[in-house]
Amino acid sequence: MAAVKQTIDQVEQLEAYEHGFVTDIAQDFAPKGLSEDIVRFISAKKQEPDWMLQWRLEAYARWLAMDAPDWAKVSFPKIDFQDLYFYAAPSQKAGPMSLDEVDPELLKTYAKLGIPLREQEVLAGVQGAPRYAVDAVFDSVSVVTTFKKELAEVGVIFCSFSEAVREHPELVKRYLGTVVPTTDNYYACLNSAVFSDGSFVYVPPGVRCPMELSTYFRINAQNTGQFERTLIIADQGAYVSYLEGCTAPQRDENQLHAAVVELVVLDDAEIKYSTVQNWYPGDADGKGGIYNFVTKRADCRGDRSKVSWTQVETGSAVTWKYPSCVLRGDDSVGEFYSIAITNGHQQADTGTKMIHLGKNTRSRIISKGISAGKSSNTYRGLVSAHAKATGTRNFTQCDSLLIGKTSGAHTVPYIEARNASSKFEHEATTTRLSDDQLFYVMQRGLSQEEAVQLLVNGFVREVLQELPMEFAVEAQKLVAISLEGSVG
Amino acid sequence: MSLSEALKSRDASLLPSRRDEAWRYTDLRAAVRVIPEPSPLGTVPTTLGPFAAIKADRSLVIINGRGPEVLSLDAGQVLCVELRLVADRHTTSHQSDLRIDLASGAQLTLLESHEGLGSAYLSSANLTIHLAEGASLERVVILDEPSDAVSVITADITLSPGASLKQTVLTKGAMRQRFETQVTHPGGGANVRLDGVYMLADKCHADLTTVVNHVGPGGTTDQLTKGAVRDASRAVFQGQIQVTPGADQTDARMGHHALILSDRAEIDAKPELEIFADDVSCAHGNTVGALDEDALFYICSRGVPLEEARAMLVQAFGLEVIDRIETEAVRQVAQAWLAGLGAGGSDGL
Numbered sequence: 001m002a003a004v005k006q007t008i009d010q011v012e013q014l015e016a017y018e019h020g021f022v023t024d025i026a027q028d029f030a031p032k033g034l035s036e037d038i039v040r041f042i043s044a045k046k047q048e049p050d051w052m053l054q055w056r057l058e059a060y061a062r063w064l065a066m067d068a069p070d071w072a073k074v075s076f077p078k079i080d081f082q083d084l085y086f087y088a089a090p091s092q093k094a095g096p097m098s099l100d101e102v103d104p105e106l107l108k109t110y111a112k113l114g115i116p117l118r119e120q121e122v123l124a125g126v127q128g129a130p131r132y133a134v135d136a137v138f139d140s141v142s143v144v145t146t147f148k149k150e151l152a153e154v155g156v157i158f159c160s161f162s163e164a165v166r167e168h169p170e171l172v173k174r175y176l177g178t179v180v181p182t183t184d185n186y187y188a189c190l191n192s193a194v195f196s197d198g199s200f201v202y203v204p205p206g207v208r209c210p211m212e213l214s215t216y217f218r219i220n221a222q223n224t225g226q227f228e229r230t231l232i233i234a235d236q237g238a239y240v241s242y243l244e245g246c247t248a249p250q251r252d253e254n255q256l257h258a259a260v261v262e263l264v265v266l267d268d269a270e271i272k273y274s275t276v277q278n279w280y281p282g283d284a285d286g287k288g289g290i291y292n293f294v295t296k297r298a299d300c301r302g303d304r305s306k307v308s309w310t311q312v313e314t315g316s317a318v319t320w321k322y323p324s325c326v327l328r329g330d331d332s333v334g335e336f337y338s339i340a341i342t343n344g345h346q347q348a349d350t351g352t353k354m355i356h357l358g359k360n361t362r363s364r365i366i367s368k369g370i371s372a373g374k375s376s377n378t379y380r381g382l383v384s385a386h387a388k389a390t391g392t393r394n395f396t397q398c399d400s401l402l403i404g405k406t407s408g409a410h411t412v413p414y415i416e417a418r419n420a421s422s423k424f425e426h427e428a429t430t431t432r433l434s435d436d437q438l439f440y441v442m443q444r445g446l447s448q449e450e451a452v453q454l455l456v457n458g459f460v461r462e463v464l465q466e467l468p469m470e471f472a473v474e475a476q477k478l479v480a481i482s483l484e485g486s487v488g
Numbered sequence: 489m490s491l492s493e494a495l496k497s498r499d500a501s502l503l504p505s506r507r508d509e510a511w512r513y514t515d516l517r518a519a520v521r522v523i524p525e526p527s528p529l530g531t532v533p534t535t536l537g538p539f540a541a542i543k544a545d546r547s548l549v550i551i552n553g554r555g556p557e558v559l560s561l562d563a564g565q566v567l568c569v570e571l572r573l574v575a576d577r578h579t580t581s582h583q584s585d586l587r588i589d590l591a592s593g594a595q596l597t598l599l600e601s602h603e604g605l606g607s608a609y610l611s612s613a614n615l616t617i618h619l620a621e622g623a624s625l626e627r628v629v630i631l632d633e634p635s636d637a638v639s640v641i642t643a644d645i646t647l648s649p650g651a652s653l654k655q656t657v658l659t660k661g662a663m664r665q666r667f668e669t670q671v672t673h674p675g676g677g678a679n680v681r682l683d684g685v686y687m688l689a690d691k692c693h694a695d696l697t698t699v700v701n702h703v704g705p706g707g708t709t710d711q712l713t714k715g716a717v718r719d720a721s722r723a724v725f726q727g728q729i730q731v732t733p734g735a736d737q738t739d740a741r742m743g744h745h746a747l748i749l750s751d752r753a754e755i756d757a758k759p760e761l762e763i764f765a766d767d768v769s770c771a772h773g774n775t776v777g778a779l780d781e782d783a784l785f786y787i788c789s790r791g792v793p794l795e796e797a798r799a800m801l802v803q804a805f806g807l808e809v810i811d812r813i814e815t816e817a818v819r820q821v822a823q824a825w826l827a828g829l830g831a832g833g834s835d836g837l
Contacts, residue, residue: 071509387751402766405733415757417776420748426759426774432766 030087036060039193042087046162046197049169059182059192066186072349073378073410074318076291079256086194086227156209156240157202161229164200171202175233179262179299179326187258187320188295191227195260198228203238203269212468214243230261234269236302241272243471257316258293267302267329272310274467276475279315286345286374289317296323300332300358308335309352310466312475314482317346322380324353327361327389334363337463339475341482342375342407351381351412356389356422365396368460372403377410383424384416391421398428401459453480491516491612491640495583498523513724513756514695519638519664524610527552527580537572538630538825539599542817544570551575553582553611561594561623568597573613574605575637581610588615590623592648597626597815602641604633604662615643619651628818630825631659631667635692642668649676649704656813657684658825661692661721668697675704675735685806685822686715686723687829688753695724702735711742714809716802717753728760729770736765742772747779747805749798803827 030041039060043053068079151158157168164172182192203209234240257279263271273296282289292315298307309323325334336352354363363383371377379398400409411428433455441451457464460479464472494502504510505517530551547570548556561567573584590596602613619625625645633639639662647653651674657667671680684696700709709729717723729740746755759772779801787797806826813819 390751400761400763402763402768405736405766407766408764409761410763411759411761411772413757413759413774415755415774415776417746417748417755418753419751420753420778421751422748423777424775425777426757427771428759428761428773429769429771430761430763431769 030085032085033082034084034086034194038086042194042196045087046165048162048165051169051173052165055177055182056193059189060194062183063186063189063193066183066189068186072320072380073376073412074320074347074349076318076347079291084256087196150210154207154210155204156207157200158213159200161195161198161200161231164231168200168202171233172200172231175231175262175264177262179264179297180260180295185295187293188260191229191258191260191295195227195229198230198259199232200230201232201240201242203234203240205236205238207235207238209238209240212241212243214245226255226257226259228259230259231264232262232271232273233264234266234271234305236266237268238266239270241274241468243274243468245276245278245471245474256291256293259295261294261296261323263298263307265298265300265302265305265307265332268304269302270306270308271298272308272468273298273323274471275311275313276471276478277311277313277315277319278478280317281315281344281346282317284344286317289346290315292316292319292321294321296321297326298324298334299326300329300334300361302332303329303358304331305329306333306335308337308466310337310463311339311350312463312467312478313338313340313348313350314478316348319346319348319350321350322352324355325363326355326357327363328357329361330358331360332358333361335466336363336365336367337466338367339370339460339463339479340367340377340379341370341372341479342377343371343373343482344375345373346375348376349378349380351379353382354384354394355382356385356392356394358389360391361389362393363395365394365398366462367398368463369398369400369409370403370456370459371400371407371409374406376408378412379410379428380412382414382416383426384414385418385422385424387418389422390419392419393422394424394426396424396426399459400428400430401456402430402432492583492614494523495581495610495612510697510726513722513726514664514666514693516638516640516664520610524579524581524608527575527577527582527609529554530574530576533572533574533576533603533605535605537570537601537603538632539570539601539818539821541821542568542570542599544568544599546570548572549574550584550586552577552580553584555584557585558587558589560589561591561596563591563620564593565591566595569599571598571600573600573602575603575609575611575633576605577609578606579608580606583612583614585614586616588617590617590619590625592620593622594620595624597818598628599818600627600629602629602631602633602639604637604639607634608636609638611637611639613639613641615641617643617645619645619647619653621648622650623648624652625654626815626818627653627655628813628822629655629657629667631657631662631665631694633662633665635661635663635690637662638664640666640668642670644670646672647674647678647680649674649678651678653679654681654814655683656809656822657696658810658822659684659686659694659696660829661686661688661694661723663691664693664695666695666697669699671698671700673700673702673704673707673709675702675707675738678707680707680709681812682709682711683809683812684713684715684725685809685826686713686717687802687806687826688715688717688721688723690719690721692721693724695726697724697726699728699730700740701730701732702738702740703732705734705736705738707735707738707740709738709740709742712809712812713744714746714806716747716749716805717755718749720750720752722754722756725755725757725759727758727772728762729772731763731765731768731770733764736767738765738768738770740768740770744772744774745805746776747802748776749779749802
């Protein structure tokens with residue numbers, strides 16, 4: 001089949017990573033390797049109070065006794081944790097009060113990202129810039145936080161994690177580690193010991209956050225693990241939408257990224273968490289690329305609370321990520337919408353867990369996996385209902401699209417029902433692009449490329465629709481770019 | 489870690505436990521603390537097997553792990569065989585191994601039953617089945633074991649192109665019971681149907697595990713498992729469909745649908761797809777839920793008592809699978825099995 005051959009040829013050329021550049025600014029490193037001293041060093045660097053240091057040290061001690069998980073359908077060389085830098089901060093003093101203080105190189109980096117979001121203008125202080133609050137994480141340390149004032153007026157706290165530790169210790173102490181316990185898993189435990197920075201959001205009772213909160217993560221220094229820690233709390237009746245977008249420069253060495261995101265949702269509150277992840281996936285031979293081992297979990301503690309995860313995963317060499325919902329409150333709702341695209345030698349093992357503990361809890365999972373090239377794409381998910389979680393409902397749909405003969409698509413759902421009034425439905429399909437559909441679209445005058453883009457876009461539409469408007473545009477482009485020429 | 493090894497060395501620590509991914513819902517180590525004494529010679533059962541109503545050409549009996557070890561069919565031979573695996577002792581353990589070879593074009597109807605006439609035994613049965621080109625096997629299995637037995641039955645089935653496998657398993661569970669079927673599917677016009685029905689009550693446990701590995705192009709697999717759990721019983725369904733590189737035009741479908749009739753019962757399902765070829769069509773569907781209230785109400789409104797209405801619905805649910813059995817006489821035995829369970833059960837619902 002000529003089309004298939006063409007596909008394979010094109011996929012092979014598809015590794016020109018758009019965002020592969022390095023910003024050259026001096027970095028402040030901790031010595032290579034990991035030890036108790038490094039943990040102390042990071043804590044001291046960030047001028048943390050003693051309780052925070054103790055928390056880190058305890059996590060470190062626990063981590064030493066743990067083994068790296070090996071159950072995911074991904075393979076990569078063993079990580080030498082003694083060969084990594086665990087802390088890298090821009091040499092410039094963190095947390096400038098005004099945009100003028102921001103290193104122009106940094107602003108250039110954002111410019112180069114060329115993402116249609118206009119946070120850049122916000123960062124540059126352009127008049128009449130749209131209202132997004134951006135908390136930019138530049139290699140582990142939040143450099144600038146904008147719109148803080150406007151948010152402060154309604155009582156929303158949106159700041160870097162280290163600032164939260166200093167200024168809102170009571171909130172951090174109360175919620176940190178309550179959703180993802182220190183010892184939850186190997187990488188979460190590592191993160192607890194060495195996390196560098198991240199975002200902190202607190203939305204007070206009854207407040208609807210007046211703007212979309214957004215953060216850009218970017219891994220910049222070579223051989224640096226980035227360990228962000230994000231904690232978002234929506235108090236009773238609050239609503240917040242949080243956007244996270246990621247790009248990273250081109251590197252030869254594999255880089256480790258082990259983040260932890262904790263969401264706490266109280267009565268009647270709602271959090272919408274959207275991610276677009278486009279880190280460097282490695283070169284044409286599968287060399288380099290980011291290891292993305294992330295623990296994301298939401299705890300719907302309150303009755304009638306709601307969490308919605310939306311993710312578009314197109315980057316990273318290895319992805320290991322399961323944004324989950326613990327539906328503890330009665331009538332709480334969890335949603336998971338995912339597009340995972342793998343190409344080249346990428347490996348993704350991603351999915352979700354919906355743990356129904358409260359009565360009449362509902363969850364919905366829509367996962368769209370697309371694998372091309374020599375990649376491997378796995379959906380792994382758990383839906384469980386406790387004996388007391390009566391009246392629960394789940395609907396799961398996992399669709400996989402295969403492009404090319406050398407890619408793999410896997411579906412590994414776990415369903416555990418423990419009471420007589422739950423209703424779980426799961427369906428999964430794996431196919432390739434239908435020849436009939438392609439033919440139909442092409443006979444209307446579209447080129448093969450356009451036809452494929454149209455069909456793929458249709459395939460993932462259900463998920464794209466869940467993204468906030470500004471993100472959806474970017475994501476749609478990303479889907480097209482990720483698969484450019486890879487289909488036939 | 490396997491039951492065979494544990495039986496051989498009589499070391500219970502070699503039993504698979506929930507820490508082994510493939511056994512996460514069927515923890516043998518927790519159920520068996522000590523491997524019981526090996527079973528002594530048994531006696532030929534005086535009772536008839538569940539398929540006694542069918543006139544089989546041949547009857548094979550394996551008692552406490554002892555009996556024939558090979559069954560071969562010549563090319564083109566057509567045979568109906570009743571195979572009874574019987575455990576007639578209390579608190580003993582044994583293993584049975586049987587090899588079945590079907591030469592090209594042979595047709596075997598295998599009426600297999602696992603009968604527990606004893607109690608609290610630990611039993612392992614391993615079947616190795618090979619189907620040559622164009623051979624066909626219809627395997628219908630009834631598992632009739634006591635609720636204190638631990639039993640693992642595995643079948644490793646290899647098909648050649650053009651062969652056909654049709655399997656239906658009927659079980660009411662045991663203390664721990666696992667029925668595992670591994671199929672190597674060559675494609676090339678071979679087709680596989682793997683069905684199962686479980687009807688569990690009390691504290692019974694049944695695990696239906698299948699792995700179908702498509703290694704060549706153009707194979708079809710059709711799987712349907714249905715069941716109901718009541719009281720504090722637990723059903724496990726693990727189905728994996730693998731498509732290796734090059735096994736294009738594979739058409740595989742898997743369905744698992746379950747009724748959960750009690751808040752103390754549990755259903756764990758893990759339908760898996762592992763696909764390495766792009767020109768395939770694979771799907772699985774899985775549902776778990778309660779009896780349809782509207783249907784219950786409708787039947788009751790026609791004057792049928794609630795208990796009876798419930799039993800009717802549960803039976804009808806399982807019948808869909810049984811109706812797929814092609815040989816009529818065998819289908820009737822299966823229908824009788826289902827009717828004989830009295831599959832209603834109130835459990836305060």
